[in-house]
Amino acid sequence: MLVELSKVIFHEGYTIQQESKLDLTDITVQGEKFPVLAPDPVKLKIVNSGDSVLAIQVQGKVSAVIPCSRCLEDVRYDFPFLIERNVDMKLSAEEMEESEEEYNFIEKGHLNVDQLVKNELLINWPIRVLCKEDCRGxxxxxxxxxxxxxxxxxxxxxxxxxxxxxxxxxxxxxx
Ligand SMILES: [Zn+2]
Ligand SMILES: [Zn+2]
Known part of the structure; x- marks a missing residue:
């Protein structure tokens, strides 16, 4: 989901607080596509903390369907998250692109909540998943x-x- 940022960018102290539904249905990790289940809306808070810096907070939980590393049965893997990012909106699109930090969740004055959550999933993606500790494969x-x-x-x-x-x-x- 895209959240319009123009109001919050131009008014210091302005806060957006809302629940946002994710449009996240899958995620590609190293060329492999996994279904994503996002049953509940995420809690979103965006604060203009001064000097055109936005403090963005997204809290929620999604689950991905990942095959068990041993028996290949589908496993539902939960990703609870609390994402906190400060974004300096004075940066130009080029500056954001060239930055070492990832700003791909900012799109022409909008926050792409799905992209922000995707980034978080990629960072926390498990090396392997087992359906149970003693899976016999x-x-x-x-x-x-x-x-x-x-x-x-x-x-x-x-x-x-x-x-x-x-x-x-x-x-x-x-x-
Ligand atoms: Zn298994
Ligand atoms: Zn056999």
Whole structure:
């Protein structure tokens, strides 16, 4: 959602306080797209703290659907957040672009709340997600989800050391 900033930019001490609905339906992380669930509106507060500096605060929670690193089942991962950013609106669009800080959530006098939340998700994106601490993963032979029970495959053979031992045994049998 875009929030018009012109009023707050030009009036020192002016405050915008409102709930904002996110239009965030997915997020792309390293080329992979993940669905985002944003059930509740976020709390937004923008204060002109003087000298055209805006203190922006966004508080809320979204969840993303991320596959379990072991069994690939969908996991709902919660991202609660409290984002606080000060933006000097005296900076030109070029200055914002060249800055080391990320200002991609400011668009022609508007605050793009979705973009601000996206930035936050990217910073806090988990390296891996498990559906449960002791997830048993999938069978490396048949692909069955081992949390649902054993598929009956003989997975020991996939361990190369075990395979070598088994080969020796079967050779003995052949003789
Ligand atoms: Zn799992
Ligand atoms: Zn199996």
């Amino acid at each position: 999938i069978c490396s032979r048949c692909g069955a989800n081992l949390n649902l029970g054993d598929c009956g495959c003989d997975r020991e053979e996939l361990d190369p050391r075990m395979a070598a031992v088994k080969d020796i045994f079967s050779k003995f049998k052949e003789v």
